[in-house]
Amino acid sequence: MRVLLRGGKLITMNPKGDCFNGDILVEDGLIKKIAKKITKPANAKIVNCQDTFVIPGLIQAHTHLCQALFRGEADDLTLLNWLKKKIWPMEAAHTKASLKASAQIGLLEMQKLGSTSILDMGTVHHTNILFETARASGMRYWGGKCLMDRKSQSGPLWQTTQDSILETEKLIAEWHKANDQVHYVISPRFAVSCTEKLMIECREIHKQHKLLFHTHASENKGEIELVKKLTGSNNIAYFGKLNLLGPNTVLVHAVHPKKSEVDLVKKTKTKLVHCPSANLKLGSGFAPTEEYRKHNITVGIGSDGAPCNNTMDPFMEMRLAALMQKPLCGSTAMPAKSAFSMATINGAKVLGADKEIGSLEVGKKADIAIVNRSHPSVATVEDPYSALVYSCSGRDIEHVMINGHFVVFNKESLMFDEDEVLAVAKKEKQKLLKRI
Numbered sequence: 001m002r003v004l005l006r007g008g009k010l011i012t013m014n015p016k017g018d019c020f021n022g023d024i025l026v027e028d029g030l031i032k033k034i035a036k037k038i039t040k041p042a043n044a045k046i047v048n049c050q051d052t053f054v055i056p057g058l059i060q061a062h063t064h065l066c067q068a069l070f071r072g073e074a075d076d077l078t079l080l081n082w083l084k085k086k087i088w089p090m091e092a093a094h095t096k097a098s099l100k101a102s103a104q105i106g107l108l109e110m111q112k113l114g115s116t117s118i119l120d121m122g123t124v125h126h127t128n129i130l131f132e133t134a135r136a137s138g139m140r141y142w143g144g145k146c147l148m149d150r151k152s153q154s155g156p157l158w159q160t161t162q163d164s165i166l167e168t169e170k171l172i173a174e175w176h177k178a179n180d181q182v183h184y185v186i187s188p189r190f191a192v193s194c195t196e197k198l199m200i201e202c203r204e205i206h207k208q209h210k211l212l213f214h215t216h217a218s219e220n221k222g223e224i225e226l227v228k229k230l231t232g233s234n235n236i237a238y239f240g241k242l243n244l245l246g247p248n249t250v251l252v253h254a255v256h257p258k259k260s261e262v263d264l265v266k267k268t269k270t271k272l273v274h275c276p277s278a279n280l281k282l283g284s285g286f287a288p289t290e291e292y293r294k295h296n297i298t299v300g301i302g303s304d305g306a307p308c309n310n311t312m313d314p315f316m317e318m319r320l321a322a323l324m325q326k327p328l329c330g331s332t333a334m335p336a337k338s339a340f341s342m343a344t345i346n347g348a349k350v351l352g353a354d355k356e357i358g359s360l361e362v363g364k365k366a367d368i369a370i371v372n373r374s375h376p377s378v379a380t381v382e383d384p385y386s387a388l389v390y391s392c393s394g395r396d397i398e399h400v401m402i403n404g405h406f407v408v409f410n411k412e413s414l415m416f417d418e419d420e421v422l423a424v425a426k427k428e429k430q431k432l433l434k435r436i
């Protein structure tokens, strides 16, 4: 299958940061050629990209598909109340059917808003459903079963350490690299809900299978105090003590690190994910991402779960990531290009996949989003990073390609029956709310 993307403004995010008007030839799922003008090869479908930005598919490095149905059901709360009173009971009320409906509407939303890869934290049960639904959607998916074995801090989602590990091992065997686009990730929820024994078991499994380790850390001051009470350490320092930090570890949030913890993250090349909307909505605080940037710490970006955002628009996250640093560090902090990097090449680095995705370069996977420039908010803006970070939104996404296949074309999903997904999601949400 060949596609020629003709005549867009290419924002490559390659090491030189090239941006120019040109063509991209996609063949067999890969970017075959990039040039100012490419002669149409035989059998190529031509897609006119005049008046668009052609950008690397956006990478959401932290999501919870399982929570998509809970949107609007848990507003205006602090983190621990939000989790214990609302999110955990709703996650525990999922059936296979409601979890599938949640994953479908979440994937549909994210693809329509330009995301081509996600790092997703599952819930405790029915993890197979998330993998099956993600695989069917064409999304490039990193995910795993959420682990919660500390009985006093897991509510209705508690599971024994042994069951948590046995199920994880079964899921790795079934799903890790089940195809080119599906990756298993070890996913203990956070230090509050997980025992030290479980964390150590997770460390062994993630090292043995060379998997990513994905967890929340230092999101909120109340959480950090609780971790200190439970473990005797600060949150990130605790992971350091357990030898859980390293280049394959992804810590989400890192809003309130101690100076020594920033040094530890830097020294161990641990990856971080910034979720600006969630940090604002839950009142958690301002992650020091400008400081991370100055230390060359790799930071990706994520919308987090739908009930703490409440939209999965990566453009909104990029905009907030740039804006939130300016009152703290001055208006030159976190320039637009750096915020755009978080959702592209740096997101790919978080996933350990920057040789394959995150930029438009020959030989990389053809994960590409095409952004319409005709909206009055955008039409006159020449600087692409300014346009993409400060003016565009998911509204402007025109086409989305993953692995060389369009999943969204002319703003419509090619993977889902949109009306059906919405109807089932509404029905399953009502049924779920009655089960709580």
Ligand SMILES: [Zn+2]
Pocket: 062, 063, 064, 121, 216, 252, 304, 305
């Ligand atoms: Zn989260």
